[in-house]
Amino acid sequence: MSEADAAGTRLSRAWFARHALEVAPALVGVLLERRTPEGTWVRARIVETEAYTGDDPSCHAHRGRTARNAPLFGPPGHAYVYRVYGVHWCLNVATGPDGEAQGVLLRAAEPLEGLEVLRAQRGARTRDRDLLRGPGRLTQALAVDGDHTAADLCADDPPVVLRDDGARPAIVRGPRVGVSRAADWPWRFHAEGSRFVSRYARSPHAPPPGTDRDRAPGQ
């Protein structure tokens, strides 16, 4: 299947120029596509996302703009890729108005096409369920790394294509995974019943549930 054969419409910059809490659930069910160097396509359906904003103590941009987090400030629709634990990469998409720090982390996806390509990246023995289950696994399988930060995903030939084919899975909302601050904010969204959603793990550094002093604003 070529890009021209793909059903649905690519997500526009205007689509991303909304609040992260609106974009994050809307991204669940969206197609995530990556063209290999050989010209074949890998396709997956996003099943899990998390929202981050500058008001949020766990957001990288909470303390202001730095060289690393600059892509989070926009323009919307640009990638923010960062290294975590010195080992893995995480892929975000900037959202909200240009100049405001907001983004959505892509945490997990269900592989649809090009499974052999994903296995080549992740290891031949990797179970299908684990190919894209988790933000670090997702970037490894799709060969996304720091070279892609600040890339415009709404451009003509982006490294990663986001496409809406009309799928509207039921969405579950809950606390985010692995964050040590604002751990109780229900800013994680995932497809109900999906086997490809990452396992929920509260950060070992997070305070006990219910003790966060900051409450999620307006939610």
Added chain:
DNA sequence: TCGCTGATCATCT
């Protein structure tokens, strides 16, 4: 399937 542990380094204080 769950819980635990070490790996490993860019970024920021």
Added chain:
DNA sequence: GATGATCAGCGAA
């Protein structure tokens, strides 16, 4: 110098 928006591998249940 401390700290993670994580993962693989292991043993236990």
